[in-house]
Amino acid sequence: MNIQVTEQANAIPAELKPDLSIRLCGPRGFCAGVDRAIQIVVLALKAYGAPVYVRHEIVHNRYVVEGLEAKGAVFVEELNEIPAEHQKQPVVFSAHGVPKSVPEDAQSRNLFYLDATCPLVSKVHKQAMRHQRLGRHVVLIGHAGHPEVIGTMGQLPEGTVSLIETIEDADVYVPADPDNLGFVTQTTLSVDDTAGVIARLTERFPNLTAPAADSICYATTNRQEAVKQAAPGCDLFIVVGAPNSSNSKRLVEVALRAGAKKSLLVQRAAELDWAEIGDIRTLGLSAGASAPEVIVDEIIAAFKARFNATIDLAITTEETENFLVNRELREVPLTHEDMAWVNGSRV
Known part of the structure; x- marks a missing residue:
């Protein structure tokens, strides 16, 4: 984790507020x-x-x-x-x-x-269509009902794709031709969870064919890695994002698994329950790929109004994609x- 320049809160005299270290993840927000x-x-x-x-x-x-x-x-x-x-x-x-x-x-x-x-979702569409064109039944790892999953399944003829959500699904999946399968994944899944599902499918179906390139997108992977690095030791980890945002919800889960004592998904600062937040000393903060930076700033301002806050930039990589x-x-x-x-x- 690359800890950079520290910024000091100054809205209220520092002696009146408890100290708080905010670990601000990068990359975060818009992809x-x-x-x-x-x-x-x-x-x-x-x-x-x-x-x-x-x-x-x-x-x-x-x-x-x-x-x-x-x-x-x-x-x-x-x-x-x-x-x-x-x-x-x-x-x-x-x-x-x-x-x-x-x-x-x-x-x-x-x-x-x-x-x-x-374009990275379109790439998954092409990978799925290539599997199907080569005669493989397509296994799509993703969340039922998510718009991306609906879109990917909708690229293929009915009956040529099966949706797998969990390791338990992989355990009971019975394909018509176990030796002729190809998989793709939703782009916004948990990297670790997906690896477990793929491992189980591969164990059961050794001839399962992977896509030509990883389906989980770079932004999902990068944001999860930054949270993994920043979460250990955090009393609270906040992810800015919407409740219907798959990649944002995965960041909440990643933070908990990586060692944060508590993790919350928050859309706006007005949602913060200060009684629930209580007495914390280290806060982790990130944002899903569809969350604008202005809301991150809003969350930081809300904590600065109540804490003598310092911000440590926890940056794991730089994104230059366009x-x-x-x-x-x-x-x-x-x-x-x-x-x-x-x-x-x-x-």
Whole structure:
């Protein structure tokens, strides 16, 4: 763990507040796929005007969704919710990916759509389709009902993919052809849990074929590794994220397993229960891949108001990934205000 420069809280005289060390993880917050998805909505609003429709939450974060709604985005669950008079307005598919039936439905309705599926999710789609094309039955390791899982399963013909969630599922799974299986995983799973499921499947089915590259994305892996390094000795570990964010919930679990005495998932500072938090001396802090940095700052400010806080940056790696937006949007200029939205803050 790389501990860097220390920052001192100064809002209230230090002698009136208990000391608190905040271990602030890095990497944290927005990943390149989330950044790209938000950018697509912002650019579409600039290029085509409001409303821009978005199928499902663009990313799993209410702060982001409500902010984009204020700019003119309209979130729908199904394409039939788009009024006929707005048929020529763009509809954006979320970063989680969609089944093949969704763009087919959009085409049948003559809708103009922009696909914001994370490129790393698209890579999993291609890996699954390659398994199926080569005659393998696809085993998808993931969480039932998650939009990414629905999207990945929707790339394949019915009956060609089986969902495995846990080691217990792997224990009872009975494939039609045990020697002709290939697996992929949801991109936002626990690295350790997934390794256990894969190990059990491989033990039972030695000819199980892995994808050409790891399906769990770099951002998920990096954020979990940073939490693992920072969590030991923490009285409390807070993960900023939404309750429907898979990668954020996994960080809470990782923190507990790595040695934090307690771990909480928090969407906003207003949710903090100070009576429950009580007397702590070391706080770990990270954020899921769809959580904007402005909320991390909000959480820090809330603790600084009550504690004589120092911040230690616990950085395990630097992320430099950048994903291009859709070709139709690449010439649309981004202003300083636009970038503030894309980067998770507001000016």
